[in-house]
Amino acid sequence: MATQLKNLSDFSHTTVPDGAAYKIAIAVAEWNADVTGSLYKGALETLLKHGVKEENITSIAVPGSFELTGAAEILLKKHADLDAVICLGCVIQGDTKHFDFICDAVANGVTQVGIKYSKPVIFGVLTTNDLQQALDRSGGKHGNKGDEAAITAIKMAHLLATA
Template identity: 85%
Template sequence: MATQLKNLSDFSHTTVPDGSPYSIAIAVAEWNAEVTGALFNGALETLKKHGVKEENIISVAVPGSFELTGAAEILLNKHPYLHAVICLGCVIQGETKHFDFICDAVANGLSNVGIKHSKPVIFGVLTTNDQQQAIDRSGGKHGNKGDEAAITAIKMADLAASL
Protein backbone atom coordinates (compact mmCIF):
# COMPACT_ATOMS: atom_id res chain seq x y z
CA MET A 1 0.00 0.00 0.00
CA ALA A 2 1.31 3.44 -0.94
CA THR A 3 0.69 4.94 2.51
CA GLN A 4 3.27 2.58 3.99
CA LEU A 5 5.95 4.35 1.99
CA LYS A 6 5.35 8.04 2.65
CA ASN A 7 4.40 10.82 4.98
CA LEU A 8 0.91 11.87 3.89
CA SER A 9 1.34 15.35 5.37
CA ASP A 10 4.03 16.48 2.93
CA PHE A 11 2.82 19.66 1.23
CA SER A 12 6.05 20.54 -0.56
CA HIS A 13 4.32 19.95 -3.92
CA THR A 14 1.59 22.55 -3.41
CA THR A 15 1.15 26.21 -2.58
CA VAL A 16 -0.72 27.04 0.61
CA PRO A 17 -2.47 30.43 0.55
CA ASP A 18 -2.03 33.03 3.27
CA GLY A 19 -4.53 32.18 6.01
CA SER A 20 -4.56 35.62 7.64
CA PRO A 21 -7.90 36.75 6.15
CA TYR A 22 -9.78 33.70 7.46
CA SER A 23 -11.65 32.66 10.59
CA ILE A 24 -11.65 28.91 11.12
CA ALA A 25 -13.20 26.70 13.78
CA ILE A 26 -11.88 23.36 14.99
CA ALA A 27 -14.26 20.79 16.50
CA VAL A 28 -12.42 17.89 18.10
CA ALA A 29 -13.78 14.64 19.53
CA GLU A 30 -12.69 13.70 23.04
CA TRP A 31 -13.03 9.96 22.36
CA ASN A 32 -9.60 8.46 21.59
CA ALA A 33 -8.10 11.58 23.18
CA GLU A 34 -4.46 10.58 22.68
CA VAL A 35 -5.04 10.56 18.94
CA THR A 36 -7.50 13.44 18.66
CA GLY A 37 -5.34 15.66 20.87
CA ALA A 38 -2.45 15.13 18.48
CA LEU A 39 -4.73 15.87 15.52
CA PHE A 40 -5.89 19.07 17.22
CA ASN A 41 -2.34 20.22 17.98
CA GLY A 42 -1.33 19.55 14.37
CA ALA A 43 -4.28 21.49 12.99
CA LEU A 44 -3.84 24.42 15.35
CA GLU A 45 -0.11 24.78 14.70
CA THR A 46 -0.59 24.45 10.95
CA LEU A 47 -3.28 27.14 10.89
CA LYS A 48 -1.03 29.52 12.80
CA LYS A 49 2.01 28.63 10.67
CA HIS A 50 0.05 29.65 7.57
CA GLY A 51 -1.11 32.97 8.97
CA VAL A 52 -4.48 32.32 10.59
CA LYS A 53 -4.56 34.62 13.59
CA GLU A 54 -5.06 32.93 16.94
CA GLU A 55 -7.99 35.25 17.72
CA ASN A 56 -9.65 33.98 14.51
CA ILE A 57 -9.54 30.34 15.59
CA ILE A 58 -12.43 28.91 17.60
CA SER A 59 -11.97 25.52 19.25
CA VAL A 60 -14.67 23.28 20.73
CA ALA A 61 -14.59 19.76 22.14
CA VAL A 62 -17.37 17.22 21.69
CA PRO A 63 -17.73 13.77 23.29
CA GLY A 64 -17.13 11.69 20.16
CA SER A 65 -16.89 11.72 16.38
CA PHE A 66 -20.64 11.27 15.96
CA GLU A 67 -21.17 14.67 17.61
CA LEU A 68 -18.92 16.49 15.12
CA THR A 69 -21.83 17.04 12.72
CA GLY A 70 -23.87 18.79 15.40
CA ALA A 71 -20.87 20.86 16.43
CA ALA A 72 -20.23 22.00 12.85
CA GLU A 73 -23.89 22.96 12.48
CA ILE A 74 -23.91 24.90 15.76
CA LEU A 75 -20.64 26.67 14.95
CA LEU A 76 -21.83 27.82 11.54
CA ASN A 77 -25.18 28.98 12.95
CA LYS A 78 -23.64 30.87 15.89
CA HIS A 79 -20.63 32.25 13.96
CA PRO A 80 -21.72 32.98 10.37
CA TYR A 81 -18.44 34.82 9.70
CA LEU A 82 -16.49 31.53 9.83
CA HIS A 83 -14.78 30.61 6.60
CA ALA A 84 -14.38 26.89 7.42
CA VAL A 85 -14.88 24.29 10.14
CA ILE A 86 -12.33 21.52 10.71
CA CYS A 87 -13.78 18.38 12.31
CA LEU A 88 -11.28 16.04 13.97
CA GLY A 89 -11.99 12.61 15.34
CA CYS A 90 -10.89 9.00 15.42
CA VAL A 91 -13.01 5.88 14.96
CA ILE A 92 -11.19 2.57 15.36
CA GLN A 93 -12.63 -0.66 13.96
CA GLY A 94 -14.06 -2.94 16.62
CA GLU A 95 -15.82 -6.27 16.62
CA THR A 96 -19.27 -4.88 15.78
CA LYS A 97 -20.87 -2.86 12.99
CA HIS A 98 -20.79 0.26 15.19
CA PHE A 99 -17.68 1.43 13.27
CA ASP A 100 -19.55 1.35 9.95
CA PHE A 101 -22.57 3.24 11.26
CA ILE A 102 -20.49 5.97 12.92
CA CYS A 103 -18.16 6.48 9.95
CA ASP A 104 -21.04 6.64 7.49
CA ALA A 105 -23.09 9.02 9.65
CA VAL A 106 -20.17 11.38 10.28
CA ALA A 107 -19.03 11.49 6.65
CA ASN A 108 -22.54 12.14 5.34
CA GLY A 109 -23.43 14.53 8.15
CA LEU A 110 -20.37 16.72 7.69
CA SER A 111 -20.87 16.79 3.94
CA ASN A 112 -24.50 17.84 4.39
CA VAL A 113 -23.62 20.64 6.84
CA GLY A 114 -21.06 22.02 4.40
CA ILE A 115 -23.54 21.95 1.53
CA LYS A 116 -26.30 23.51 3.64
CA HIS A 117 -24.12 26.44 4.71
CA SER A 118 -22.04 26.70 1.50
CA LYS A 119 -18.93 26.60 3.70
CA PRO A 120 -16.06 24.13 3.81
CA VAL A 121 -16.57 21.53 6.54
CA ILE A 122 -13.40 19.49 6.62
CA PHE A 123 -13.44 15.74 7.35
CA GLY A 124 -10.42 15.18 9.58
CA VAL A 125 -11.67 11.93 11.06
CA LEU A 126 -9.37 8.94 11.13
CA THR A 127 -11.15 5.66 10.36
CA THR A 128 -8.55 3.03 11.13
CA ASN A 129 -8.37 -0.69 11.68
CA ASP A 130 -6.39 -0.38 14.91
CA GLN A 131 -4.79 1.98 17.41
CA GLN A 132 -1.36 1.85 15.74
CA GLN A 133 -2.74 3.04 12.42
CA ALA A 134 -4.36 5.97 14.25
CA ILE A 135 -1.09 6.86 15.97
CA ASP A 136 0.78 6.62 12.66
CA ARG A 137 -1.64 9.17 11.14
CA SER A 138 -1.79 11.59 14.08
CA GLY A 139 1.84 12.64 14.12
CA GLY A 140 3.52 9.30 13.49
CA LYS A 141 5.23 7.89 10.44
CA HIS A 142 2.40 8.83 8.06
CA GLY A 143 2.15 12.46 9.17
CA ASN A 144 -0.72 14.17 10.90
CA LYS A 145 -4.24 14.27 9.48
CA GLY A 146 -4.77 17.40 11.59
CA ASP A 147 -2.13 19.18 9.49
CA GLU A 148 -3.84 17.98 6.33
CA ALA A 149 -7.24 19.16 7.55
CA ALA A 150 -5.86 22.62 8.36
CA ILE A 151 -4.25 22.96 4.93
CA THR A 152 -7.50 21.83 3.31
CA ALA A 153 -9.49 24.39 5.34
CA ILE A 154 -7.22 27.25 4.27
CA LYS A 155 -7.22 26.16 0.63
CA MET A 156 -11.00 25.77 0.56
CA ALA A 157 -11.60 29.08 2.35
CA ASP A 158 -9.32 30.73 -0.21
CA LEU A 159 -11.16 29.03 -3.06
CA ALA A 160 -14.52 30.25 -1.74
CA ALA A 161 -13.15 33.79 -1.35
CA SER A 162 -11.79 33.81 -4.89
CA LEU A 163 -15.00 32.72 -6.63
Protein backbone atom coordinates in the same frame (compact mmCIF):
# COMPACT_ATOMS: atom_id res chain seq x y z
CA MET B 1 -2.18 0.90 0.56
CA ALA B 2 -1.34 4.39 -0.70
CA THR B 3 -0.79 5.88 2.76
CA GLN B 4 2.17 3.56 3.35
CA LEU B 5 3.97 5.50 0.64
CA LYS B 6 2.92 8.98 1.74
CA ASN B 7 3.47 11.30 4.64
CA LEU B 8 0.17 13.13 5.26
CA SER B 9 2.09 16.21 6.37
CA ASP B 10 4.17 16.67 3.20
CA PHE B 11 2.87 19.73 1.36
CA SER B 12 5.96 20.36 -0.77
CA HIS B 13 3.95 19.66 -3.92
CA THR B 14 1.37 22.42 -3.37
CA THR B 15 1.05 26.11 -2.62
CA VAL B 16 -0.74 27.05 0.57
CA PRO B 17 -2.41 30.48 0.57
CA ASP B 18 -1.85 32.93 3.42
CA GLY B 19 -4.52 32.28 6.04
CA ALA B 20 -4.46 35.73 7.67
CA ALA B 21 -7.89 36.73 6.34
CA TYR B 22 -9.71 33.59 7.45
CA LYS B 23 -11.73 32.59 10.49
CA ILE B 24 -11.61 28.87 11.10
CA ALA B 25 -13.21 26.68 13.75
CA ILE B 26 -11.97 23.32 14.94
CA ALA B 27 -14.32 20.73 16.45
CA VAL B 28 -12.42 17.87 18.08
CA ALA B 29 -13.77 14.62 19.49
CA GLU B 30 -12.76 13.66 23.02
CA TRP B 31 -13.09 9.93 22.34
CA ASN B 32 -9.63 8.43 21.61
CA ALA B 33 -8.20 11.59 23.20
CA ASP B 34 -4.53 10.66 22.77
CA VAL B 35 -5.06 10.50 19.02
CA THR B 36 -7.47 13.41 18.66
CA GLY B 37 -5.31 15.60 20.89
CA SER B 38 -2.42 15.06 18.48
CA LEU B 39 -4.70 15.79 15.52
CA TYR B 40 -5.81 19.01 17.20
CA LYS B 41 -2.26 20.08 18.00
CA GLY B 42 -1.22 19.47 14.39
CA ALA B 43 -4.19 21.40 12.99
CA LEU B 44 -3.73 24.35 15.33
CA GLU B 45 0.01 24.63 14.73
CA THR B 46 -0.49 24.38 10.96
CA LEU B 47 -3.19 27.08 10.92
CA LEU B 48 -0.93 29.42 12.90
CA LYS B 49 2.10 28.58 10.74
CA HIS B 50 0.14 29.57 7.63
CA GLY B 51 -1.00 32.91 8.99
CA VAL B 52 -4.39 32.28 10.57
CA LYS B 53 -4.55 34.62 13.55
CA GLU B 54 -5.00 32.97 16.94
CA GLU B 55 -8.01 35.19 17.67
CA ASN B 56 -9.62 33.92 14.44
CA ILE B 57 -9.50 30.29 15.55
CA THR B 58 -12.42 28.89 17.55
CA SER B 59 -12.00 25.47 19.15
CA ILE B 60 -14.63 23.26 20.75
CA ALA B 61 -14.59 19.72 22.10
CA VAL B 62 -17.38 17.19 21.63
CA PRO B 63 -17.79 13.75 23.22
CA GLY B 64 -17.11 11.66 20.11
CA SER B 65 -16.80 11.65 16.34
CA PHE B 66 -20.54 11.17 15.87
CA GLU B 67 -21.11 14.60 17.45
CA LEU B 68 -18.80 16.40 15.02
CA THR B 69 -21.59 16.94 12.51
CA GLY B 70 -23.80 18.62 15.10
CA ALA B 71 -20.87 20.72 16.28
CA ALA B 72 -20.14 21.93 12.74
CA GLU B 73 -23.81 22.86 12.33
CA ILE B 74 -23.85 24.77 15.64
CA LEU B 75 -20.63 26.61 14.82
CA LEU B 76 -21.81 27.71 11.39
CA LYS B 77 -25.22 28.73 12.69
CA LYS B 78 -23.81 30.79 15.58
CA HIS B 79 -20.76 32.17 13.75
CA ALA B 80 -21.85 33.15 10.25
CA ASP B 81 -18.48 34.78 9.62
CA LEU B 82 -16.56 31.48 9.77
CA ASP B 83 -14.71 30.62 6.58
CA ALA B 84 -14.30 26.90 7.38
CA VAL B 85 -14.83 24.27 10.06
CA ILE B 86 -12.39 21.43 10.68
CA CYS B 87 -13.83 18.25 12.21
CA LEU B 88 -11.24 16.07 13.95
CA GLY B 89 -11.93 12.61 15.30
CA CYS B 90 -10.81 9.01 15.38
CA VAL B 91 -12.90 5.88 14.93
CA ILE B 92 -11.09 2.56 15.40
CA GLN B 93 -12.53 -0.68 14.04
CA GLY B 94 -14.00 -2.94 16.69
CA ASP B 95 -15.82 -6.26 16.70
CA THR B 96 -19.24 -4.87 15.75
CA LYS B 97 -20.81 -2.87 12.94
CA HIS B 98 -20.75 0.25 15.12
CA PHE B 99 -17.59 1.38 13.27
CA ASP B 100 -19.36 1.30 9.91
CA PHE B 101 -22.41 3.21 11.15
CA ILE B 102 -20.35 5.93 12.83
CA CYS B 103 -17.93 6.41 9.92
CA ASP B 104 -20.74 6.57 7.38
CA ALA B 105 -22.84 8.95 9.47
CA VAL B 106 -19.96 11.34 10.15
CA ALA B 107 -18.71 11.40 6.56
CA ASN B 108 -22.18 12.03 5.18
CA GLY B 109 -23.04 14.50 7.93
CA VAL B 110 -19.91 16.59 7.41
CA THR B 111 -20.65 16.73 3.69
CA GLN B 112 -24.28 17.73 4.25
CA VAL B 113 -23.44 20.52 6.69
CA GLY B 114 -20.93 21.95 4.22
CA ILE B 115 -23.50 21.88 1.44
CA LYS B 116 -26.22 23.39 3.66
CA TYR B 117 -24.08 26.38 4.64
CA SER B 118 -22.02 26.63 1.42
CA LYS B 119 -18.89 26.61 3.57
CA PRO B 120 -15.99 24.19 3.73
CA VAL B 121 -16.46 21.58 6.46
CA ILE B 122 -13.35 19.44 6.55
CA PHE B 123 -13.38 15.71 7.29
CA GLY B 124 -10.33 15.23 9.51
CA VAL B 125 -11.52 11.94 10.98
CA LEU B 126 -9.23 8.93 11.11
CA THR B 127 -11.03 5.66 10.35
CA THR B 128 -8.49 2.98 11.15
CA ASN B 129 -8.31 -0.75 11.72
CA ASP B 130 -6.35 -0.41 14.96
CA LEU B 131 -4.77 2.02 17.40
CA GLN B 132 -1.32 1.78 15.80
CA GLN B 133 -2.67 2.99 12.45
CA ALA B 134 -4.30 5.92 14.26
CA LEU B 135 -1.05 6.79 16.04
CA ASP B 136 0.88 6.55 12.75
CA ARG B 137 -1.53 9.09 11.19
CA SER B 138 -1.72 11.50 14.13
CA GLY B 139 1.90 12.53 14.34
CA GLY B 140 3.63 9.21 13.70
CA LYS B 141 5.35 7.78 10.66
CA HIS B 142 2.60 8.86 8.25
CA GLY B 143 2.48 12.46 9.46
CA ASN B 144 -0.57 14.10 10.97
CA LYS B 145 -4.06 14.16 9.48
CA GLY B 146 -4.65 17.30 11.57
CA ASP B 147 -2.02 19.11 9.47
CA GLU B 148 -3.74 17.91 6.30
CA ALA B 149 -7.15 19.07 7.55
CA ALA B 150 -5.79 22.53 8.38
CA ILE B 151 -4.18 22.93 4.96
CA THR B 152 -7.41 21.78 3.34
CA ALA B 153 -9.39 24.33 5.37
CA ILE B 154 -7.14 27.19 4.32
CA LYS B 155 -7.16 26.13 0.66
CA MET B 156 -10.94 25.71 0.61
CA ALA B 157 -11.52 29.02 2.43
CA HIS B 158 -9.30 30.66 -0.18
CA LEU B 159 -11.29 28.99 -2.96
CA LEU B 160 -14.55 30.20 -1.42
CA ALA B 161 -13.18 33.76 -1.16
CA THR B 162 -11.72 33.91 -4.66
CA ALA B 163 -13.90 31.73 -6.89
